[in-house]
Amino acid sequence: MMFHPFHIRLTLEYCITFRVHKPGHTSFIQLTQLSAYRQMGWENLTSISEFYLLGIFEQPEQQEVLFGLFLSMYLVTVAGNLLIILAIIADAHLHTPMYFFLANLSLVDACFMSTTVPKMLANIWIQNQVISYAGCLSQLYFFMLFVMLEAFLLAVMAYDRYVAICHPLHYIMVMSPGLCILLVSASWIMNALHSLLHTLLMNSLSFCAEHKIPHFFCDINPLLSLSCTDPFVNELAIFTIGGLAGLVCVLCLIISYTHIFSTILKIPSTQGKQKAFSTCSSHLSVVSLFFGTSFCVYFSPPSTRSAQKGTVASVMYTVVTPVMNPFIYSLRNRDIKSSLRKLIWVKKIHSPL
DSSP states (O other): OOOHHHHHHHHHHHHHHHHOOGGGGOOOHHHHHHHHHHHHHHHHHHOOEEEOOOOOOOHHHHHHHHHHHHHHHHHHHHHHHHHHHHHHOOOOGGOSSSHHHHHHHHHHHHHHHHHHHHHHHHHHHHTOOEEEHHHHHHHHHHHHHHHHHHHHHHHHHHHHHHHHOGGGGGGGHOOOOOHHHHHHHHHHHHHHHHHHHHHHHHHHHHHHOOEESSSOOHHHHHHHHSSSOOHHHHHHHHIOOOOOOOHHHHHHHHHHHHHHHHHHOOSHHHHHHHHHHHHHHHHHHHHHHHHHHHHHHHHGGGGGGGGGHHHHHHIIIIIIIHHHHHHHHSSSEEEEEEHHHHHHHHHHHHHHO
């Protein structure tokens, strides 16, 4: 009969308590043995100093293909998002609330991908899947920070589009610089505290001897599955605090776009409808891509969920979405394309021959 390590620990605790409070039922030697067993049980549960990231595929030939693919996607993502940020900073015409939020979203996308992909590339390059315990928790913290920041910024941008389309005459007054800075700052602070809470709760857990993570980064669900202690508090925090944060973002998106579509349908001319819709089409594409892939990972039925499917789905919103965002916003936005042309043209003029 096999026992879960969590039950073994409880049994050891009960034996020690019973023997101490019933001295007539044991000898000093038996008590010493029980204490040694208790210490061994605690060491087996808490002595984990590293994890193994199993990655996406195990075959060596597939690892080489993955390294080239993910390296190119990472470089494109970082370069594309940095170009958007530089274009917004350099062009005074883009110093508006919409592009202020877009610059922050581009920064989050670059940091979001930098949290997971470089470690995976390093593991493939040096043929070592080890990640330290502290490194795993750090990766978990920053991953949760940036993934929630992405959701919050997309919700804030939806509110910005709602004001611009539904209340255009009051846009400048409502979306003041102070409100924009407040919304972005509040998003950073709240999500930093939210990620810290989940990281501290994860640090309070004990892990079994089996510490292989069937993933390419330290995500919260694979780590909870390796815990030998009861993760009830962690799961409660995920479903209450994390669920509430996600629900607020989704409701903000739904309510904003409900009013936006209602306003667009009331515009009499077809050209006016197309112009109004074009101002939010890029944002709507990014929202669909990000939330669609995220829901596939965290809200799929347990009966259809597997480690391989979860890993592949995670690639979609942790790698593919940040890669697509610069293309979506640059190719479908005339102002960004014009600013990028100016930025590249100025560099060509001032570059030495």
